[in-house]
Amino acid sequence: MSLHIRKEPTIILNILLLTIGITFSSSGFTDQSGNHKRTNSDASINHTTDSHEQNKPIAGLKKKITSLRKALDKVIADLEEITGPTTPKKVGDLYGGGIIFYIDSSGMHGLIASLADQSDGIPWVGGDDIIYAVARADGFGVGHQNTTLIIASHKTVNLISDYAAKLAMDYSVQDDGISACTGLASEICHKNWYLPSASELALLYSQKDLVGGFAQDTYWSSSEVESTNDRDRDTYGIYFASNTSKYGIGFHNSQLSKTDNARVRAIRSF
Known part of the structure; x- marks a missing residue:
């Protein structure tokens, strides 16, 4: 059972990150009517503003990913305190x-x-x-x-x-x-x-x-x-x-x- 301790949370995390990515890519750049936010004229006028606005959800996503990875590391460490390591160790590690x-x-x-x-x-x-x-x-x-x-x-x-x-x-x-x-x-x-x-x-x-x-x-x-x-x-x-x-x-x-x-x-x- 302990052999799967590291694999299962990793799979769960990858699925979660994929879900977040799909959600972000499908909804991050459309308005409520489903139309694309930018037109050709908007692109030339509001390029700087749009780029800044687009970077906000990207920064938020990166922050969430970092938080999720830290949480996963803690789960694995807590489990290893009980079950021992999931991979062999050596002297000096x-x-x-x-x-x-x-x-x-x-x-x-x-x-x-x-x-x-x-x-x-x-x-x-x-x-x-x-x-x-x-x-x-x-x-x-x-x-x-x-x-x-x-x-x-x-x-x-x-x-x-x-x-x-x-x-x-x-x-x-x-x-x-x-x-x-x-x-x-x-x-x-x-x-x-x-x-x-x-x-x-x-x-x-x-x-x-x-x-x-x-x-x-x-x-x-x-x-x-x-x-x-x-x-x-x-x-x-x-x-x-x-x-x-x-x-x-x-x-x-x-x-x-x-x-x-x-x-x-x-x-x-x-």
């Missing part, structure tokens, strides 16, 4: 408000990175006490689950600041990946971003040059360290400069205190 940094073998599912950091330094925990969110899932596509658990766990504490997971979840951007959403019904706005899991963050690190915009600094993941030996106060992060983390070798040994400040780069899946 600008899509869904960011850049694709991972794609599966089908080309229809993958991960999108936002084009800029959401924070240059923010704690993982935003309450007045250290929380354990049980956000221990790792792998591809599980960062959203971790982010949801982190936000839910904060509902029981006294918030004293924003925190990484909420900043990622609250992020939204228009289709160009740059402009902030304004709430206009006509704009294409991409939401459902989240804080990447440790593995998703490691993959993002491997594509850091492709995605771009990263600082030589530590970035948060949403994956908590297992709660043993009082390690529930830590979570994973990666230092985006070399394979050596600021806190150890490799991302699985990069344990940060949840009260530390680190950067946030939101991602989303499709």
Whole structure:
């Protein structure tokens, strides 16, 4: 069914534009009696006036066509938010408000990175006490689950600041990946971003040059360290400069205190 999402609105638009064109060509240059507006004598006297009058409906038609195409683009984008893309994508494509940094073998599912950091330094925990969110899932596509658990766990504490997971979840951007959403019904706005899991963050690190915009600094993941030996106060992060983390070798040994400040780069899946 999704294979026809792009074709059907396009056919409808073409029919609509053809109808408008036929209506315009058949009625735009006749008077109410059906006679042609201009005579030979009128043509020589009122050429400038006639040309100006004729251009009015043409300009109006062009404006309507532009509006229809924008409306069609929004319909397609809204449908793809639910069903996924209608054509295969590849790593490096600008899509869904960011850049694709991972794609599966089908080309229809993958991960999108936002084009800029959401924070240059923010704690993982935003309450007045250290929380354990049980956000221990790792792998591809599980960062959203971790982010949801982190936000839910904060509902029981006294918030004293924003925190990484909420900043990622609250992020939204228009289709160009740059402009902030304004709430206009006509704009294409991409939401459902989240804080990447440790593995998703490691993959993002491997594509850091492709995605771009990263600082030589530590970035948060949403994956908590297992709660043993009082390690529930830590979570994973990666230092985006070399394979050596600021806190150890490799991302699985990069344990940060949840009260530390680190950067946030939101991602989303499709």
